[in-house]
Amino acid sequence: MEKPDLSLVSPLYAVPDIGKKRAEKLEQAGYRTVLDLLYCFPFRYEDRRATPSIRQLVPGTAAGFVARVRDIRKKNIRNLRVPVIEADLEDGSGEIRAVWFGQEYLLKTLPPKSMAFFFGKPEISSYDGLLSLRSPVVEKMDEEKKGQKSFHVNRIVPVYHESNGLTSSFFRKTIGLILTSLWGNTFEPLPHSVFASNEIPGWFPAIVGIHFPQTLPVQGDPDSLLLPEYPPRKRFVFEELFFLEFLMGYKKREIRMSARERVRVESGDERAMFTGGLPFKMTAAQERACDEIASDMGRPSPMNRLLLGDVGSGKTVVAAWGAYLSFRSGMQSALMAPTEILAQQHYVSLKALLEPHGIRTSLLTQSVRKSEKRALMEAVHRGDVDLVVGTHALIQDALVFSCLGYIVVDEQHKFGVEQRKNLIQKGENPDVLVMTATPIPRSLALSYFGDLDLSVLDERPPGRLPVRTEIVPKSRSEHFWDDNIAPVFGRGEQIFVVYPLIEESGEENLKDATTMYGVLSRKWPSARIGLLTGKMAWEEKASVMEDFRSGKIHLLVSTTVVEVGVDVPGATVMVVENAERFGLAQLHQLRGRIGRGSLPGTCYLIPGPDASRESTGRLEILERTEDGFLVAEEDLRLRGPGEFIGTRQSGLPMFQVANLVRDVGILLLAREQASIFLEPTSESLLAHSWEWTTLMNFIQNRYPGVQEWLMIR
Numbered sequence: 001m002e003k004p005d006l007s008l009v010s011p012l013y014a015v016p017d018i019g020k021k022r023a024e025k026l027e028q029a030g031y032r033t034v035l036d037l038l039y040c041f042p043f044r045y046e047d048r049r050a051t052p053s054i055r056q057l058v059p060g061t062a063a064g065f066v067a068r069v070r071d072i073r074k075k076n077i078r079n080l081r082v083p084v085i086e087a088d089l090e091d092g093s094g095e096i097r098a099v100w101f102g103q104e105y106l107l108k109t110l111p112p113k114s115m116a117f118f119f120g121k122p123e124i125s126s127y128d129g130l131l132s133l134r135s136p137v138v139e140k141m142d143e144e145k146k147g148q149k150s151f152h153v154n155r156i157v158p159v160y161h162e163s164n165g166l167t168s169s170f171f172r173k174t175i176g177l178i179l180t181s182l183w184g185n186t187f188e189p190l191p192h193s194v195f196a197s198n199e200i201p202g203w204f205p206a207i208v209g210i211h212f213p214q215t216l217p218v219q220g221d222p223d224s225l226l227l228p229e230y231p232p233r234k235r236f237v238f239e240e241l242f243f244l245e246f247l248m249g250y251k252k253r254e255i256r257m258s259a260r261e262r263v264r265v266e267s268g269d270e271r272a273m274f275t276g277g278l279p280f281k282m283t284a285a286q287e288r289a290c291d292e293i294a295s296d297m298g299r300p301s302p303m304n305r306l307l308l309g310d311v312g313s314g315k316t317v318v319a320a321w322g323a324y325l326s327f328r329s330g331m332q333s334a335l336m337a338p339t340e341i342l343a344q345q346h347y348v349s350l351k352a353l354l355e356p357h358g359i360r361t362s363l364l365t366q367s368v369r370k371s372e373k374r375a376l377m378e379a380v381h382r383g384d385v386d387l388v389v390g391t392h393a394l395i396q397d398a399l400v401f402s403c404l405g406y407i408v409v410d411e412q413h414k415f416g417v418e419q420r421k422n423l424i425q426k427g428e429n430p431d432v433l434v435m436t437a438t439p440i441p442r443s444l445a446l447s448y449f450g451d452l453d454l455s456v457l458d459e460r461p462p463g464r465l466p467v468r469t470e471i472v473p474k475s476r477s478e479h480f481w482d483d484n485i486a487p488v489f490g491r492g493e494q495i496f497v498v499y500p501l502i503e504e505s506g507e508e509n510l511k512d513a514t515t516m517y518g519v520l521s522r523k524w525p526s527a528r529i530g531l532l533t534g535k536m537a538w539e540e541k542a543s544v545m546e547d548f549r550s551g552k553i554h555l556l557v558s559t560t561v562v563e564v565g566v567d568v569p570g571a572t573v574m575v576v577e578n579a580e581r582f583g584l585a586q587l588h589q590l591r592g593r594i595g596r597g598s599l600p601g602t603c604y605l606i607p608g609p610d611a612s613r614e615s616t617g618r619l620e621i622l623e624r625t626e627d628g629f630l631v632a633e634e635d636l637r638l639r640g641p642g643e644f645i646g647t648r649q650s651g652l653p654m655f656q657v658a659n660l661v662r663d664v665g666i667l668l669l670a671r672e673q674a675s676i677f678l679e680p681t682s683e684s685l686l687a688h689s690w691e692w693t694t695l696m697n698f699i700q701n702r703y704p705g706v707q708e709w710l711m712i713r
């Protein structure tokens with residue numbers, strides 16, 4: 001048989017069976033080369049090793065079988081708007097009739113004499129007693145050459161997502177042909193060292209095993225091929241995780257190697273000076289994070305650190321310590337926050353913490369007046385401001401620092417890649433501290449955030465009172481406001497009420513802040529009720545927030561704009577309506593807004609009337625624990641890593657086969673192997689540069705966004 005001369009990088013139009021038109025369709029679906037197509041994995045498998053003959057079919061039992069079309073015809077039946085397509089199928093052992101409704105194209109695709117695989121539930125027709133199938137699944141089989149094993153039957157077959165009009169059987173056959181022509185291929189993107197201690201198959205056997213498995217890991221269960229217990233699958237899970245860990249380690253190494261000149265101060269004495277001025281004693285976790293920052297900032301290579309701490313864990317003072325050190329070594333600092341409210345609040349707290357040390361702090365946001373802004377920018381340029389706190393106003397070109405050495409990005413996931421890059425570029429290899437109040441599960445911290453060093457504030461400052469969380473059942477929702485909220489006014493405590501929407505959307509049973517502001521204002525005419533949404537102008541927002549903080553407003557109706565930052569000591573109660581619409585981590589952040597004063601808090605989660613039992617059940621973890629990390633693990637399990645990653649890691653692959661919850665063991669293995677590869681010993685060095693090139697080329701080929709990601713901190 002003549003073999004097409006294919007390689008992994010061959011474009012798909014060069015594959016004889018594909019042709020130009022289908023190559024175009026494939027390209028639209030994201031497959032350009034043979035390699036791309038081989039990474040189009042089946043999403044399930046069918047065991048067709050022993051398909052029954054027609055005579056063996058049992059009425060009432062669904063089965064798949066291969067048959068030839070003897071005759072096919074269209075029938076118009078009265079009272080039926082669609083034509084009926086009827087076919088007689090035979091296989092030498094017997095005959096069966098198949099009936100479809102309205103699928104006229106079958107007349108073309110299944111002409112007499114064609115062969116196909118049919119799947120359906122045979123029944124004895126009550127009309128004429130013949131064995132028939134109603135609307136069976138059809139999978140066209142091309143005439144196989146004599147002696148050539150079919151890709152479609154007599155084996156465990158892969159099933160692919162249909163894509164751009166290309167059927168699963170098209171993918172199966174094409175991939176089958178490609179694998180036949182590549183048979184014996186020895187390509188291997190992973191370095192040799194990973195095979196020494198791990199039992200994973202090499203690349204080609206694994207690719208064959210993914211597409212055309214020979215056996216089932218668990219008897220009678222084709223789904224068992226989808227788990228990493230099946231070695232070919234484990235190989236690709238490992239591969240994905242290894243690529244990611246390699247990229248993270250690589251980037252970390254690059255940053256470590258980019259040294260810069262900097263005057264360094266002895267941090268021991270400085271620390272006593274700094275803590276001496278604090279109104280409280282730092283927690284052990286804060287002390288540890290401060291040590292880590294001081295040690296980073298004492299090195300010649302820049303800091304690149306993630307400060308992870310639940311709402312209220314006290315990140316601000318840790319960030320301030322970095323600014324203090326930066327100041328003491330003669331450098332400026334900048335803190336960027338995602339909202340005006342938050343920037344304002346940071347400005348107030350940082351100023352209080354740092355001004356006593358002679359650190360000149362300024363606020364720069366869109367709302368600063370033009371003339372003031374000009375003067376401020378000039379002062380920054382001259383070096384007369386030591387710390388600038390602001391929103392993304394900080395990244396405007398006109399703002400030029402005299403010597404920016406330390407950058408804090410608060411709620412990093414709210415910023416885009418470009419925004420962070422632009423701020424970082426205002427300094428020369430500055431130290432970077434990114435902070436987030438979204439607890440990041442360990443597996444994510446080790447993978448998608450693996451390029452950052454990690455400091456965790458896992459301890460609450462003393463005196464923080466617990467927040468009790470309660471899901472309000474439907475049976476109680478009618479009297480909820482009178483029973484649970486009215487008394488809060490009487491106690492003089494304040495209330496947050498949060499809605500998923502700003503305004504009415506037309507969607508039934510989905511509440512919005514604006515409408516409910518009206519409803520609640522009418523219900524309690526004597527109470528002072530405020531409204532805060534992301535749509536309002538900043539001045540309005542700031543004044544509402546100030547009124548709420550100072551106690552002038554008793555109940556604040558809002559959207560998730562209150563999610564980050566705001567500190568209202570008198571607020572003890574939060575109500576979240578349509579709670580099922582929010583992510584768990586987000587709800588956890590929201591409830592962190594209450595109980596920040598001297599009284600304990602209660603958070604009521606009210607599922608909407610349309611909330612499914614499942615989506616309400618999901619909320620229960622919030623009743624059970626206040627540990628943000630447990631909540632985050634659950635959120636990761638339910639919703640995948642996307643929510644956490646935000647834009648920081650855009651350009652990086654999302655996983656095709658790995659699962660960060662299920663595959664933590666393989667992740668640790670991949671991480672270990674990647675670090676071994678990144679730090680070669682003298683013996684392994686010889687093969688190393690070749691392996692390195694192969695690996696890098698492969699990764700960049702598979703994930704075109706990676707190149708850019710590598711360039712950005």
Ligand code: ADP
Pocket residue numbers: 280281282283286309310311312313314315316317437461462
């Ligand atoms: P977050 O991590 O949410 O940004 P903040 O830094 O805003 O937390 O701190 C929350 C509150 O706790 C602030 O009022 C802060 O002054 C206070 N705080 C921080 N650290 C301590 C501590 N070690 N002891 C007591 N109070 C603290």
Ligand code: MG
Pocket residue numbers: 315316565
């Ligand atoms: Mg904060």
